[in-house]
Amino acid sequence: MCLGIPGELVELAQDHEDLALVEVSGVRRRINVGLLADEELAPGDWVLVHVGFALSKISEQEAQAVLDYLEGLGQAYTDELDALSTSDIS
Amino acid sequence: MCLGIPGELVELAQDHEDLALVEVSGVRRRINVGLLADEELAPGDWVLVHVGFALSKISEQEAQAVLDYLEGLGQAYTDELDALSTSDIS
Amino acid sequence: MSREQQVLDRIERQRRRRPVVREERITLAHGAGGQATHTLIEAVFLEAFRNPLLAPLDDGALLDLAGARTAFTTDSFVVSPLFFPGGDIGDLAVNGTVNDLAMCGARPVHLSAGFILEEGFPVADLRRITASMAAAARAAEVTIVTGDTKVVERGKADGCYVTTAGVGLVERPVTLSAAGARPGDAVIVSGPIGAHGAAIMLARDDFGIEAPITSDTAPLHGIVDALLEALPEHVRTLRDATRGGVATVLNEVARASEAAVVLHEDAIPVTPEVTGVCELLGLDPLYVACEGRFVAVVDGEHADKALSTIRSHPLGADAALIGTVAPSPAGLVLLRTAFGGTRVVDVLVGDPLPRIC
Amino acid sequence: MSREQQVLDRIERQRRRRPVVREERITLAHGAGGQATHTLIEAVFLEAFRNPLLAPLDDGALLDLAGARTAFTTDSFVVSPLFFPGGDIGDLAVNGTVNDLAMCGARPVHLSAGFILEEGFPVADLRRITASMAAAARAAEVTIVTGDTKVVERGKADGCYVTTAGVGLVERPVTLSAAGARPGDAVIVSGPIGAHGAAIMLARDDFGIEAPITSDTAPLHGIVDALLEALPEHVRTLRDATRGGVATVLNEVARASEAAVVLHEDAIPVTPEVTGVCELLGLDPLYVACEGRFVAVVDGEHADKALSTIRSHPLGADAALIGTVAPSPAGLVLLRTAFGGTRVVDVLVGDPLPRIC
Amino acid sequence: MRFVDEYRDAGRARVLAAEIAARCRPGRKYTFMEVCGGHTHTIYKHGLEDHLPAEVNLVHGPGCPVCVIPMGRVDDAIHIAGQPGVIMTSFGDMMRVPGGTGSFLDAKAAGADIRMVYSPLDALKIARANPDRRVVFMAIGFETTAPSTAMTVLRAADEGVTNFSVFCNHVMIIPAIKAILDSPDLRLDGFIGPGHVSAVIGCQPYEFIAHDYGKPMVVAGFEPLDILTSVHMLLGQLAEGRCQVENQYARVVPWHGNRVALSAIGRVMRLRAHFEWRGLGFIAHSALAMADEYAAFDAERVFDLPGVRVADPRACQCGEVLKGVLKPWECKVFGTACTPETPIGTCMVSSEGACAAYYNFGRFSRERIRAAAREPLPVEIQASRPGETSLA
Amino acid sequence: MRFVDEYRDAGRARVLAAEIAARCRPGRKYTFMEVCGGHTHTIYKHGLEDHLPAEVNLVHGPGCPVCVIPMGRVDDAIHIAGQPGVIMTSFGDMMRVPGGTGSFLDAKAAGADIRMVYSPLDALKIARANPDRRVVFMAIGFETTAPSTAMTVLRAADEGVTNFSVFCNHVMIIPAIKAILDSPDLRLDGFIGPGHVSAVIGCQPYEFIAHDYGKPMVVAGFEPLDILTSVHMLLGQLAEGRCQVENQYARVVPWHGNRVALSAIGRVMRLRAHFEWRGLGFIAHSALAMADEYAAFDAERVFDLPGVRVADPRACQCGEVLKGVLKPWECKVFGTACTPETPIGTCMVSSEGACAAYYNFGRFSRERIRAAAREPLPVEIQASRPGETSLA
Ligand code: SF4
Ligand code: SF4
Ligand SMILES: [Mg+2]
Ligand SMILES: [Mg+2]
Ligand SMILES: [Mg+2]
Numbered sequence A, B: 001m002c003l004g005i006p007g008e009l010v011e012l013a014q015d016h017e018d019l020a021l022v023e024v025s026g027v028r029r030r031i032n033v034g035l036l037a038d039e040e041l042a043p044g045d046w047v048l049v050h051v052g053f054a055l056s057k058i059s060e061q062e063a064q065a066v067l068d069y070l071e072g073l074g075q076a077y078t079d080e081l082d083a084l085s086t087s088d089i090s
Numbered sequence C, D: 001m002s003r004e005q006q007v008l009d010r011i012e013r014q015r016r017r018r019p020v021v022r023e024e025r026i027t028l029a030h031g032a033g034g035q036a037t038h039t040l041i042e043a044v045f046l047e048a049f050r051n052p053l054l055a056p057l058d059d060g061a062l063l064d065l066a067g068a069r070t071a072f073t074t075d076s077f078v079v080s081p082l083f084f085p086g087g088d089i090g091d092l093a094v095n096g097t098v099n100d101l102a103m104c105g106a107r108p109v110h111l112s113a114g115f116i117l118e119e120g121f122p123v124a125d126l127r128r129i130t131a132s133m134a135a136a137a138r139a140a141e142v143t144i145v146t147g148d149t150k151v152v153e154r155g156k157a158d159g160c161y162v163t164t165a166g167v168g169l170v171e172r173p174v175t176l177s178a179a180g181a182r183p184g185d186a187v188i189v190s191g192p193i194g195a196h197g198a199a200i201m202l203a204r205d206d207f208g209i210e211a212p213i214t215s216d217t218a219p220l221h222g223i224v225d226a227l228l229e230a231l232p233e234h235v236r237t238l239r240d241a242t243r244g245g246v247a248t249v250l251n252e253v254a255r256a257s258e259a260a261v262v263l264h265e266d267a268i269p270v271t272p273e274v275t276g277v278c279e280l281l282g283l284d285p286l287y288v289a290c291e292g293r294f295v296a297v298v299d300g301e302h303a304d305k306a307l308s309t310i311r312s313h314p315l316g317a318d319a320a321l322i323g324t325v326a327p328s329p330a331g332l333v334l335l336r337t338a339f340g341g342t343r344v345v346d347v348l349v350g351d352p353l354p355r356i357c
Numbered sequence E, F: 001m002r003f004v005d006e007y008r009d010a011g012r013a014r015v016l017a018a019e020i021a022a023r024c025r026p027g028r029k030y031t032f033m034e035v036c037g038g039h040t041h042t043i044y045k046h047g048l049e050d051h052l053p054a055e056v057n058l059v060h061g062p063g064c065p066v067c068v069i070p071m072g073r074v075d076d077a078i079h080i081a082g083q084p085g086v087i088m089t090s091f092g093d094m095m096r097v098p099g100g101t102g103s104f105l106d107a108k109a110a111g112a113d114i115r116m117v118y119s120p121l122d123a124l125k126i127a128r129a130n131p132d133r134r135v136v137f138m139a140i141g142f143e144t145t146a147p148s149t150a151m152t153v154l155r156a157a158d159e160g161v162t163n164f165s166v167f168c169n170h171v172m173i174i175p176a177i178k179a180i181l182d183s184p185d186l187r188l189d190g191f192i193g194p195g196h197v198s199a200v201i202g203c204q205p206y207e208f209i210a211h212d213y214g215k216p217m218v219v220a221g222f223e224p225l226d227i228l229t230s231v232h233m234l235l236g237q238l239a240e241g242r243c244q245v246e247n248q249y250a251r252v253v254p255w256h257g258n259r260v261a262l263s264a265i266g267r268v269m270r271l272r273a274h275f276e277w278r279g280l281g282f283i284a285h286s287a288l289a290m291a292d293e294y295a296a297f298d299a300e301r302v303f304d305l306p307g308v309r310v311a312d313p314r315a316c317q318c319g320e321v322l323k324g325v326l327k328p329w330e331c332k333v334f335g336t337a338c339t340p341e342t343p344i345g346t347c348m349v350s351s352e353g354a355c356a357a358y359y360n361f362g363r364f365s366r367e368r369i370r371a372a373a374r375e376p377l378p379v380e381i382q383a384s385r386p387g388e389t390s391l392a
């Protein structure tokens, strides 16, 4: 029910201010962007689609932040593994 | 379009004054007898059925008259044949 | 030759030309089994699928399957109502395919069954239908070995449609074909005609007509087996007289055999009740469907034997010799009327009785 | 054993009991190919028709016809819309039956075709359908040898339904069965999945979704022939992944074989477009129908040969090894997810995609 | 007595045939018109002409209501059927009648809700069962059928049914016969009068035919012996120099008709000033419309109608056939372009139309049929066994 | 970046799993509730628990709108669907939800015109296309979905559509969480907050959870790595003794929510005094009704509703499952009488219901699944080839 799909905005409709074309994996669908009236929207933006409406504009920067957080963990983990393998306790 | 079928009246409906049950070769159907309001109708009478209505009450006497007319012709014909075969022109 | 005859000859030539579907849309007439059905089959289906085995005028195809002489046939059943006096869509679907196999001279062996169900169809009705299919299959000594079920939205069907296909084995050296009739042959019908169509009409209850008529639906493989056992080489044609009735089947025979079929009106068995229904509705029993009657064209020399063989089977007790095959007028069915005249019995035009099978 | 596992074992026992139709009426779920379809087939059709040849979990029946090893199958087609990118009901009806025969290890030979037409259906559309049936039959090297046509009133169908039945000859010493999978076997799918179902969804135009997806409808007899030629004794099971998709087919295999099927999510081929449609509509591609893809269970020792043989056929170029058969949990399909977890892949419940075939 | 089989007896027919032959003056041609399509149907269906000598020639008249409906009226009816919520009801005979824009069958295939009924009462029943729809009855027919329509409207009014109306196309036989009599190109020796129309209007209205036009008429029943008898009676009048209206069908037809039926027509309908007949053109006072008192049941007032007159197809010779000037096979399109399956003219539609009757039953010339009938049978055929009726 | 695959990476998951395991105090149990059914679905669908150590226990919360709808409301909706001319429209999830008198699916099979839609805008489209029908949209959902309903009603009003109404069953997450927090039988260490609800309402409304109840919350995205990350963050707060609302899903969730969406809800809807939740009973101020200004679009006013409260089936333990007190398999009817095919409780219906998710994806205990997963493969399997995506 709360299913939301990230989609890339490829075109803002000329004929209707609230409509836009969104693409998900090469698949296109018209959605209503009326709930993002406060946002600046442009082709290339990503939005979260829910029951035919764009609910939110997706921030790539914030998205990267999570991945960086994970990267950091991974780095720490790798470092630790490296440390482990290079340490000589013999 | 002007198809009319002779049917035997087997029952006058109790619940509706214009309805009656008519039988044709063991097949029964309800028909409207409103057009025969001037006639006395009773089970055993024959009527001519057209598009769900009884159009006419059939006179057995008149029916017989035609057959008698034909019988007469037949008789005359047979008599003649007889006459022919018994006549001796040799 | 009179001018009238010249005109009529021109018309006959025209009728033999490749048929053309002139309508833009399918009408009920295309499913009534008469002229429009033929035209559709020839102009659309045969045209597209043309191959030597596809014999539209016969009840099924004869196949050589790795040496096994096999008959293969299919029919879809859309009868309305689904349940009627004397049967239901279930035994109709089994008997219909069993009979088409029998008409090919085959012993019916296995059936398939495809169901198209309308959303909302009562499961209890489906059980009733499958139970009567099972009973009919037992009676016809066949097994239903494969099937399929589809469900369509409400309003996209009429409860339940069933399509059966069947395979049978041709175990006798018979060569049956609608094209096999020859002058001098006798035409036999296996019992009183028109009961199925009349029963369906009454079951629809559109006309407030009541009559003690039950469908004649029955498997004909047994009676056919007896006939072919008795006269393996003297039976020319077998056709079950379904949609379009005896008249349509015999027109197919006359056309395919390029001979005339001459029927005798007062020899054709019809029950009084079927006669009554037909009179009330302005129908001709010759065009009303049977589902348990067949027409056999047999060598005239063996007509008596054929008739007595058929009559000795319970389903053929009221069989009758109804006509003969004559050399001309080729392609036509004539009727010697009880009144002493002769007229043409043409293929059915229009759709007096839709959805009877 | 944990209390959870005890509960789950009780549930599995329950699931193996004879199924019961609890609904009073048919719903679209009964036609979706999932659990409700199975229940209906087992509780109603098998119950009524029970006989040794009727094998519901296989694609067709294997018959001995006077010594000829024959496969016999049927399917009704009710797809909506009738015409869709990549195909129409006509080639679907031919390919569907050709494929069911191929899955029995048979060479498809002859087809029957029963048409149920709705009054008002454009004759031009019917011609289009028969033309594509004829083309599909040519491509599959089969002939359509017998048929039937019925017409129902407007509002009693949806344009055109087609039921095909088919006979084929089993010419190799194969024993294919949904029950044939054994631990150690490999599971192969012949190409990217879900394109047919996705194409139909888009063609319906209910969602305003556009994507370059065409149905995968295709005859599989050639590729199957190549596979059986290469490995006549090492192919256990062949199933075309139609209604209910790969997940449903493999559940049938797991249950019938009393073994587990373990799939690897990241090995299962799906095109980006099908993925996109499924994401937008909340569907799982594992349950979306194909009409030109099959699943093969082959001896694990010969998995590479099987895969390379399939891949060498144009219709199998993107085939993939997607899983294996394990001894337990018997009857279940498990998925090792790309995320690194493992979960159950159950039979389909409900009807995400009605009228796809 | 079933009032059917008795009149289909081959033995009686043979006797009568001999009498008819005997009454003909050798070499003279007798041309009689059977006014009613029902008679045409009987003649062909029973092969009746096989009992007539070459001297007697039956020609078909205008008495087939389906055959005379003009194309514009069909188009109007299809227009009504296409209005939102309409269920059009009609006798089966109408389904194939071509209008300028196709037939009911075509309109139905294209989506209109058009249903066949057996009786106008069935149409009323459909109206009762579908209160949210507008049910229209396509009323056609001569005076035979008009009373049933009228009675149905009276009942609808009685019951206060508000979603039922009648598209009234009832026509009257007398003006049609008069048009035939006034037409210059026909030579007739007498009329076989319409039996069932006469059950309503009686025989008296035909007397002008004998008095003013000097043509004898015998009102005839619909079994083949009825018609054969009527031919015999007509020949008798001619032989005896009489010219009268005689009633062969007295078992059904009272001389003065059915008063109740006539008064029902009188209450519910009114005479139209003129009405177009297919092939015959406009004929004054030849048809009925709904009376003002029943305007609420008059589809012509309930719906806006295009009311466009459509010219008959150029090839169509129905007018000549309806007037008995041409035999069906003499029409240029008969049996080739015009067949019961794809009729061009209306006479090819109803089984009572002369062209359809001839095409279905007689499409094989009398010479050949007689030759075929004379051929000996290779096997002996018996009438069906006791305990069951035969088709006959 | 597709914002999907990146968050489903098994390598990253393994790293994170190790970190999570490292953050757990051995022997201590950590119980976190994922409030939203979308999270439950993700957890089972990706087999996420395989990456969690035995110490971490996820329990499912009430955040599945289909799961919390009371039977009486389903019956009311079916009652509406049965009114003349009505087309009921609904998200697919609702079709199997049992009311006291069956489900939408049953009502549809029995003849009601009930259609699945993907968006409330589709329902409005159906209304426009069927001006003679009355189209009702069965509105369910949390704050995620309510704005779409509101926007649709605003558009309908704008266009003057008069045959469209909404049967409003929108519920609100905060009162539900409060009900959980106030329930005596649950011990939780923290919440995984609902990502898409928060896209509308923001994170700020959750602060009372940390402040007043002392439970940490991390608002999480719906990919499996999002949830795993949130678990890691919750463990971090607990380890550091913090108790806050954190936003793991900042790429979608603004701290203060979506002002336009909130104001659309505010215009079109009003707070109900109380509303019944399946298994949880009546909760004050927990749901939305149509505002008086939009009464014309309010199905509750357009139609007379029975409005009868129906007690949950005796066997049903959905309430306990929704509160996280029982695991699905602990319900007595789970998997035997109650299955997705024939659900007794609502949690078995939606793929986001805890029982359905567990039944469909998890119906095999973790111990066995892990054993099966460890088994060596008899053949080597490769990820799908370049040029095509795999299912993953
Ligand atoms: S053949 Fe056709 S067009 Fe010619 S007169 Fe007959 S019905 Fe009219
Ligand atoms: S098993 Fe069914 S009844 Fe029990 S909690 Fe789950 S959904 Fe509710
Ligand atoms: Mg047959
Ligand atoms: Mg057949
Ligand atoms: Mg048949």
Ligand SMILES: [Mg+2]
Pocket (backbone or CB within 6 Å): C147, C148, C149, D074, D075, D076
């Ligand atoms: Mg199938």
Ligand SMILES: [Mg+2]
Pocket (backbone or CB within 6 Å): C118, C154, C155, C156, C157, C158, C159
């Ligand atoms: Mg229906």
Ligand SMILES: [Mg+2]
Pocket (backbone or CB within 6 Å): D059, D099, D100, D103, D239, D240, D242
């Ligand atoms: Mg298959």
Ligand SMILES: [Mg+2]
Pocket (backbone or CB within 6 Å): C147, C148, D059, D060, D073, D074, D075, D097, D100
């Ligand atoms: Mg099959």
Ligand SMILES: [Mg+2]
Pocket (backbone or CB within 6 Å): D059, D075, D096, D097, D100, D242
């Ligand atoms: Mg199949």
Ligand SMILES: [Mg+2]
Pocket (backbone or CB within 6 Å): C074, C075, C076, D147, D148, D149
């Ligand atoms: Mg057939």
Ligand SMILES: [Mg+2]
Pocket (backbone or CB within 6 Å): D118, D154, D155, D156, D157, D158, D159
């Ligand atoms: Mg339709």
